[in-house]
Amino acid sequence: MEENKKYTAQDYKSDQYVRWCPGCGDHAILNALQKAMAEVGIPPYKTAVISGIGCSSRLPYYMGTYGFHTIHGRAGAIATGVKVANPELAVWQVSGDGDGLAIGGNHFIHEVRRNIDINILLLNNKIYGLTKGQYSPTTDRGAVTKSSPYGTVEDPFIPAELVFGARGTFFARSLDVDTATSVEVLAAAARHKGASVVEILQNCVIFNNNIHSYITDKEVRAERTIHLHHGEKMLFGKEMNRGLVLDGHLLKAITIGEDGYTIDDVLVHDATTQNFVMHQMLAMMDGHELPLAIGVIRNVEAPTYDGEVTRQVEEVRQKKNYPTLRDVILSGDTWEVK
Amino acid sequence: MTESTKVKVLDKVVVRFSGDSGDGMQLAGNIFSSISAAIGNEISTFPDYPAEIRAPQGTLSGVSGFQVHIGKGVYTPGDKADVLVAMNPAALKTNIKFLKKGGVVIIDTDSFKESDLKKALYNTNDAITELGIDPSQVMTVAITTHTKEALADSGLDLKSIVRCKNIFALGLVCWLFDRPVSQAGLMLSHKFAKKPTVAEANIKVLNDGYNYGHNIHASVSTYRIESASVKKGTYTDVNGNTATAWGLIAAAEKAKLPLYLGSYPITPATDILHELAKRKDVGVKACQMEDEIAGACSAIGAAFAGNLAATSTSGPGLALKSEALGLAVMAELPLVVIDVQRGGPSTGLPTKTEQTDLLQALYGRNGESPIVVVAASTPANCFDMAFNAAKIALEHMTPVILLTDGFIANGSTAWRIPEADEYPEIRPNYVKPEMADNGWRPYLRDPETYVRHWAIPGTEGFMHRLGGLEKDAKTGAISTEPSNHARMVAARQAKIDYIVNDIPDLKVLGNPDSDLLVIGWGGTYGHIYSAVTEMCNAGQSVAMIHFNYINPLPRNTEEIIRRYKKVVVCELNNGQFASYLSGKIHGVDFLRYNKIEAQPFTTSELVEHFAHLLEK
Ligand SMILES: Cc1ncc(C[n+]2csc(CCOP(=O)(O)OP(=O)(O)O)c2C)c(N)n1
Ligand code: SF4
Ligand SMILES: [Mg+2]
Numbered sequence: 001m002e003e004n005k006k007y008t009a010q011d012y013k014s015d016q017y018v019r020w021c022p023g024c025g026d027h028a029i030l031n032a033l034q035k036a037m038a039e040v041g042i043p044p045y046k047t048a049v050i051s052g053i054g055c056s057s058r059l060p061y062y063m064g065t066y067g068f069h070t071i072h073g074r075a076g077a078i079a080t081g082v083k084v085a086n087p088e089l090a091v092w093q094v095s096g097d098g099d100g101l102a103i104g105g106n107h108f109i110h111e112v113r114r115n116i117d118i119n120i121l122l123l124n125n126k127i128y129g130l131t132k133g134q135y136s137p138t139t140d141r142g143a144v145t146k147s148s149p150y151g152t153v154e155d156p157f158i159p160a161e162l163v164f165g166a167r168g169t170f171f172a173r174s175l176d177v178d179t180a181t182s183v184e185v186l187a188a189a190a191r192h193k194g195a196s197v198v199e200i201l202q203n204c205v206i207f208n209n210n211i212h213s214y215i216t217d218k219e220v221r222a223e224r225t226i227h228l229h230h231g232e233k234m235l236f237g238k239e240m241n242r243g244l245v246l247d248g249h250l251l252k253a254i255t256i257g258e259d260g261y262t263i264d265d266v267l268v269h270d271a272t273t274q275n276f277v278m279h280q281m282l283a284m285m286d287g288h289e290l291p292l293a294i295g296v297i298r299n300v301e302a303p304t305y306d307g308e309v310t311r312q313v314e315e316v317r318q319k320k321n322y323p324t325l326r327d328v329i330l331s332g333d334t335w336e337v338k
Numbered sequence: 339m340t341e342s343t344k345v346k347v348l349d350k351v352v353v354r355f356s357g358d359s360g361d362g363m364q365l366a367g368n369i370f371s372s373i374s375a376a377i378g379n380e381i382s383t384f385p386d387y388p389a390e391i392r393a394p395q396g397t398l399s400g401v402s403g404f405q406v407h408i409g410k411g412v413y414t415p416g417d418k419a420d421v422l423v424a425m426n427p428a429a430l431k432t433n434i435k436f437l438k439k440g441g442v443v444i445i446d447t448d449s450f451k452e453s454d455l456k457k458a459l460y461n462t463n464d465a466i467t468e469l470g471i472d473p474s475q476v477m478t479v480a481i482t483t484h485t486k487e488a489l490a491d492s493g494l495d496l497k498s499i500v501r502c503k504n505i506f507a508l509g510l511v512c513w514l515f516d517r518p519v520s521q522a523g524l525m526l527s528h529k530f531a532k533k534p535t536v537a538e539a540n541i542k543v544l545n546d547g548y549n550y551g552h553n554i555h556a557s558v559s560t561y562r563i564e565s566a567s568v569k570k571g572t573y574t575d576v577n578g579n580t581a582t583a584w585g586l587i588a589a590a591e592k593a594k595l596p597l598y599l600g601s602y603p604i605t606p607a608t609d610i611l612h613e614l615a616k617r618k619d620v621g622v623k624a625c626q627m628e629d630e631i632a633g634a635c636s637a638i639g640a641a642f643a644g645n646l647a648a649t650s651t652s653g654p655g656l657a658l659k660s661e662a663l664g665l666a667v668m669a670e671l672p673l674v675v676i677d678v679q680r681g682g683p684s685t686g687l688p689t690k691t692e693q694t695d696l697l698q699a700l701y702g703r704n705g706e707s708p709i710v711v712v713a714a715s716t717p718a719n720c721f722d723m724a725f726n727a728a729k730i731a732l733e734h735m736t737p738v739i740l741l742t743d744g745f746i747a748n749g750s751t752a753w754r755i756p757e758a759d760e761y762p763e764i765r766p767n768y769v770k771p772e773m774a775d776n777g778w779r780p781y782l783r784d785p786e787t788y789v790r791h792w793a794i795p796g797t798e799g800f801m802h803r804l805g806g807l808e809k810d811a812k813t814g815a816i817s818t819e820p821s822n823h824a825r826m827v828a829a830r831q832a833k834i835d836y837i838v839n840d841i842p843d844l845k846v847l848g849n850p851d852s853d854l855l856v857i858g859w860g861g862t863y864g865h866i867y868s869a870v871t872e873m874c875n876a877g878q879s880v881a882m883i884h885f886n887y888i889n890p891l892p893r894n895t896e897e898i899i900r901r902y903k904k905v906v907v908c909e910l911n912n913g914q915f916a917s918y919l920s921g922k923i924h925g926v927d928f929l930r931y932n933k934i935e936a937q938p939f940t941t942s943e944l945v946e947h948f949a950h951l952l953e954k
Contacts, residue, residue, distance in 0.1 A: 014803070016815060045798045050639065053806075061803050061816065066795035068642055069805030070635070071665050077600075077632035081639025081647070082795070084623055085598045089643065089795055107635075110628040309625070313618045320619035325587045328620060329755050333525060334574045335376035337754075 005043070009034040012044055014064045025176030025202035026056055029123060032174075032182035033092075034063070039183065040190045042090040050079040052104055054096035055130045056123035056202070073103030076111040079118045080305075087306045090190065091117070097124045097138040101157055105137070112166040114305035115194040119186070122159055122197060125204040126211050133207035145207075159199045160283030160297070164276045170196035171283060172296040175216050176203055181227060181294050188296045194304045215287040224287040228295040230271040233263065234282075236291050243267070244282075244290070251281050253290050271299040344559035345516075350380075350409025351563055352416030353511060355504075356433040357425030358395055359388050359402040362504035365529070366423075367404030369508060372575050373521040374408040375752035378565030381575070382407045382717075382864065384415035384749045389689060396449075396457035401432045408515075410566040411871065413716075413864035415749060417940040421514065423507050425449060425481070427465045428458035434469050442475055444510065446503065448482035477558065479550070481506050488546040492539045505540045509547020515561050519548045571754040578717040578746040578861075579606075581753065582650075582676055583613035585724025587620060588756075590646045592725075593732055593764040598640035598647045599624040600633040602655060605688040606744040607678035610650040630655035634662035634675070641671040642804065644794035646728055648674040653682045653695045656739075657702065663737050664703045667830065669804040670781070670790050672731035672766070674724070679743040681936035690936035691744035693860055693910040699739045700889055700918065706827045708834040710738040711889040715863035717746050718753040723886060725761055726841075732766040734837055735789050741888075743910075745938045746861040768792050774799030780814040781826075788833035838890040844883045844898055852879040854951055855902035857928075859885035859915050862939055866908055869944035880948050888915070896923050904951060906931055908944065 012034040020026045037047065047065035051057035053072035060067030066089075070078045079093040093111075100108050100122050111118060127145065128134040134147035138159065142151040163171045170192045172185035182200060189196035201212045215224045226236035226244065234244040241256050243266030254261040270278070279298040286292055322328045353370065355363040364385055375381045386403035393400030407416035418438040424430035426449040437443065452463055462468045466476055485503040492499065505526070512519050523541045530537035551558075576584070590597035599622065601611040614624035623645075627633045633649045641647035651659065656677045666673045679695045681687025699711045710730055714723040720742055727738040769778060769791040780802040783790050793800035802814060810817035811825050848856070848870040858866040863884050870882045883898055885891070899905055899919070906929040907916035916928045931947055933939060 043798075044801055046796055048643070048795045061805070063803070064801055066801050067803035067805075068639075068669070069803065069807065070638075071661055071806055074631060074635040074662065074665075077627065077635035078639035078642070080625075080627075080632070081598065081600060081636030081641075082643040083639075084625060084636070085596065085640035085645040085647070086643035086794075086796060106628055107632055110632070309623055313621055313623060316618040317621060322619055324591060324758065325584060325617075325620055326755060326758065328617065329574060329584065330572065332574060333372060333528060334572050334755065335372070335521075336572055337378065337568050337570055 007038045007041055007043065009038045012037045012064050014062055016061050018062050019058065020055060021206050023205040024055070025125065025204070026059065026123065028176045028179055029121070029182060029200055029202060030059060030062055032179045033121070033186055035183045036186035036190060039187050042190070046088065047090045047092070048082050049092045049094060050075050050082060051094040052096070052099035053130065054099045054128070055204070056096040057094055057099055059094045073099055074107060075099065076104055076107035076120070080111055080114070080116050083116055083118055083306045084309055087310055091119070093118050093120045095120065095122055096129065097122065097126060097136045098128045101137040101159065101162070109162060109166040112163055112168040112195045112197065115169050115302050116305040117193050117195070117307070119189040119196045120198065122199045123202045124159065124199055125202045125208055127204050127208035129204045129207055158284060159197070161280070163197050164280050164283070168197060168298070169194040169300045169302045171199070171279065171298045172196070173199045173201070173283070173294045175201050175212065175225070175294060177216050178294065185296055188299065192299055193307070194302055215292050224291050225294050226291040228269045228271070228282065228293050228297060230269055230296060230299065232269060233266045234269050235266060251285070251290055271296050274300055345562055346559050347562045347564070348409065349564050350407060350412050351421070351515065351561060352405065352407045352419045353421045353423070354403060354405045354419035354433060354436055355423045355507070356401060356403040356429035357504065358429070359393065359400050360395060361402070361425045362501065363402050363404050363425070366504045366508040367406050368575065369522050369525050370511060370517070371406040371408065371750070372525060373512070373517050374406070374563070375573060375575060376521055377518065378568060379408040379563055380410060380412035380566045380568065381752050382412050382415045382749060384745070387689065396426055396428055396454055398428045398432055398458055401429045403429070403433055405436070408563055410564040413868045414941060417942050421511065423511065425503070425507065426458070427455050427460060430465055431458055431460070431469065434471065440475070442477060443471060444477045444479060444507065446481035446507070447478045448480050477555065479510065484546060484550060485543050488543045489539050492535070492542070494535065494539055498536065499539070502540050502543045506543040506547035509544040510551045512544070513548045513551030513560065514558070515563060519544055569754055573752050573754050575750050576718060576721070576753040577748055577750040578714065578720040578742050579609035579678065579748070580613050581717055581720035582714070582724045582740070582742060583610050583617065585721040586614070586646070586648050586674065586728055587617060587622060588721070588758070588761065589725045589728030589764060591758065592761065593646055593728070593766060595644070595646040597622045598637060598645040599650065600627050600636035600640065600647070601625070601650045602627055602630045602633045604630070604652045604655050606680055606747050607650050607652045607655070607676065609747070610676060610678070630658040631662060634659035637673055638662060638666050638669070638671060641666070641673050642669070642795065644796070646732060647672070648676065648728070650676040650678070652678050652680045653698065654685065656695060656698060660702045663709065664705060664707050665806050666737040667703070667707045667709060668806050670735045670830070671737070672735055672792070673737040674727045674731050675737060675739045676724070677739060677741050678747045679741060687936040689744065691861065691910065691938055692934065692936050693743060693862070694914070694934070695741060696888070696911065696914040696918070699741055706831070708831050709889065710734070710736055710834060710837060711741065712738060712887050713741040713860035713885065714746060715860060715884060715886060717749050717751045719886070720746060721753070729762065729764045730837060730840065732764055733789070733840070734787065734833060735767065735792060736834065741860055743861040766792050769797070769800055771799070779812060780804060781809050781811060783829060783833070787836050788829050835890055838893050841887045841890070841892055843894045844885070844892045846898060847882040847884070849874050849879040850881050852881040853903040854880050854948065855899065855905045856880055856882045856948060857885070857905060857907045858882070859888060859909065862908060862910060865939040865941050865944060868941040869948060872941065872945055873948060878949065878952060880952070885915070888918070891922065899923055899926055905929060906951060908939065910934065910938070
């Protein structure tokens with residue numbers, strides 16, 4: 001049976017030459033996605049990858065699945081149509097920070113709110129790559145870019161906040177340089193029913209080089225990130241001897257054995273609790289005072305939009321039992337001319 | 339005595355029901371038109387809703403009207419009414435301008451008290467004299483009083499009783515035009531099926547209204563309206579928006595595809611969304627999206643995924659969809675876009691009609707972006723054109739814009755419900771399994787029609803990537819090669835041009851042997867055709883062609899136009915179709931008759947103008 005066939009990452013590759021700049025974070029993300037798809041095992045012909053416009057949005061061309069590189073900002077709306085029309089498909093969306101959160105911000109919050117079963121990859125390089133280096137809605141305040149020569153005078157979005165604000169059911173984060181975590185969270189996103197947002201911090205070597213280095217550099221990564229696993233203690237650090245505890249209503253990073261803290265004080269991550277207050281606090285950590293959270297931060301169940309549309313159509317259909325349109329019309333006010 | 343009642347025989351007659359928006363004028367009008375259709379009249383109706391959602395009762399801004407034209411040779415709701423029912427002074431004041439010279443007014447005297455007159459801003463206590471109406475034209479009836487008397491023992495509360503007064507008026511009008519009240523009674527029982535006491539009460543006052551006319555006003559002349567010889571079958575009353583929705587469903591059934599609608603509410607197109615949302619009962623997926631862009635984009639996604647996909651809107655929404663339509667052109671996906679035109683620009687006149695989106699539909703996109711544009715001409719024709727738009731989209735892998743307008747969208751006619759085998763097959767150009775291993779590529783085309791194949795995600799062996807970037811004609815990979823772009827632009831154009839083979843030729847209406855050719859397109863058909871018919875019947879010779887297909891134009895367009903000495907293009911805009919035709923057919927002096935009052939033509943203004951052109 002085809003369904004039982006084991007797929008490899010190779011099965012999800014297309015014959016197209018990959019054209020991102022050498023060293024661009026997108027290369028690693030593409031590989032991680034293909035590995036995750038192989039791991040989940042939905043066949044390439046039952047997979048559709050939809051993107052908007054941007055460097056990151058070129059990704060579908062490199063996939064051996066069905067793909068659609070659409071228009072700037074609209075990937076979410078188009079992916080929504082694909083999923084509702086053909087719920088059997090595994091639908092992925094690939095958007096940059098500009099594509100997904102600026103021009104496409106409206107579609108983004110609505111697809112999350114609807115909880116349509118799409119896996120949304122948000123490749124966040126905090127810059128407009130394709131148009132050669134303008135600031136984006138995730139660019140830090142004050143950043144000097146081509147369109148902000150004196151620094152930006154606006155605050156960025158934190159994508160997770162938008163997701164929780166839109167009552168999202170799944171949020172995960174990874175780093176382009178951390179393929180293992182990327183594969184893990186992408187596979188988890190694929191398995192989650194509903195809108196699954198995966199933010200991947202991506203380096204644009206050309207227009208925003210090292211923008212995430214503070215967190216992603218090998219020497220500091222273990223201290224400045226925490227990999228959350230559902231049901232496990234929130235531990236981090238090279239020696240895994242640091243942890244997160246509650247201090248009043250706020251999170252605090254402690255070292256086990258210091259200041260009287262023991263392993264028992266360290267919080268256990270619960271990604272599946274409906275209440276998003278803790279998820280929000282975790283997602284807001286930025287690697288400075290508290291480590292930046294990677295892994296699956298929130299993963300809860302809720303009815304999906306596509307599932308509900310299908311269910312409602314079936315329910316009404318059975319109840320009314322009209323074989324065709326003509327039967328519907330004949331059930332209204334009509335008259336005969338003989 | 340009834341035997342001595344004078345009976346006038348008429349070809350057709352126009353009745354206008356008007357009252358406060360809470361008075362149930364739409365219902366009375368609807369029933370009147372439906373029973374007229376049921377006894378063999380042709381009908382055309384048009385509702386005139388107040389602009390405000392809930393205007394104060396009895397005020398001028400709260401008046402709601404419903405005009406119905408019945409008889410033989412009926413193609414419009416009529417310029418003016420032979421009979422005007424005015425349930426209150428505000429209705430009389432705002433609607434008297436729609437009454438023909440010598441027409442009859444029926445008023446409910448119970449609602450013409452001093453306070454009622456004040457609310458409607460009269461200066462005197464005598465509405466009739468103040469408006470300069472000849473009292474001999476006015477039939478005064480204490481409608482509310484009679485309704486209360488009729489229902490004294492009904493057990494209904496006073497408010498519910500008074501609410502039945504529209505049906506008393508309907509009974510009276512039924513008597514005036516010799517309509518079968520039994521048929522009206524059936525419709526009322528259907529309408530109030532869940533409230534039997536209300537149904538019973540309405541049927542009682544309906545009969546009382548009828549008998550009141552019969553007994554009290556025996557001296558007033560009644561009318562007999564000629565029947566048209568209509569085709570046998572089962573009929574229903576349908577407005578343009580509902581017909582559009584049904585046309586799409588019919589096409590989906592024919593093509594054996596699920597129907598997807600992505601839409602965002604906008605007057606006057608919203609009823610298409612409403613109807614298709616109800617039609618989940620036949621499997622339609624109608625999704626209200628976050629904006630018009632998402633409406634179009636989700637439909638494009640649904641088309642990619644293998645549904646018959648449509649998006650419905652009005653002018654401002656079409657503007658928002660333009661970038662997405664360019665994507666559908668480039669990706670060569672089937673998509674039906676419905677634009678129910680309204681007065682513009684900008685928010686304009688949302689509830690009024692116009693034909694001002696034609697050039698937007700034809701050209702409102704970046705790049706060389708040819709699209710099929712078709713237009714519906716009557717409420718019932720919306721069904722056919724929605725079906726045809728879907729057929730063209732699916733068989734030629736292209737977006738198709740269907741233009742309707744506020745006038746035909748809300749107007750209604752009697753429509754014979756077709757059997758499924760009465761409309762043609764729809765055969766999309768799907769990939770065939772054997773192509774998978776034989777060099778199939780997404781942008782390879784049929785050599786004759788230029789149509790590419792449709793490979794639906796979920797099918798093994800046809801994984802491919804589409805996109806808005808220009809593609810290589812052979813491999814389907816991204817290409818910026820200059821000659822390839824030229825070739826793809828030409829292919830996309832040739833694909834649209836080829837569709838001329840799949841659309842009907844124009845027929846010349848009226849008197850083909852005339853010096854004057856009248857040209858119209860879309861929703862003006864009824865008025866233009868009425869004017870031309872009226873003139874031909876009066877011995878004046880006028881020829882007419884009317885366009886449902888705008889891009890591409892029917893094959894015989896140029897040949898017909900060149901036959902005539904004088905050609906006039908009539909449209910509810912500043913000459914958009916005339917300029918389009920001038921660009922395609924050179925050396926013809928296209929005269930223009932344009933109206934941009936956000937109102938339909940009147941038959942009489944067209945007759946006057948055509949007569950003037952014949953004289954010149
Ligand atoms: C309607 C429209 N507006 C603007 C553009 C130009 N444009 C293309 S991509 C882009 C921003 C890309 O940034 P992002 O989404 O972050 O993707 P990245 O290139 O960084 O991966 C812009 C402004 C466009 N293609 N279409
Ligand atoms: S410009 Fe930046 S984002 Fe774009 S491909 Fe190059 S490195 Fe990657
Ligand atoms: Mg970016």
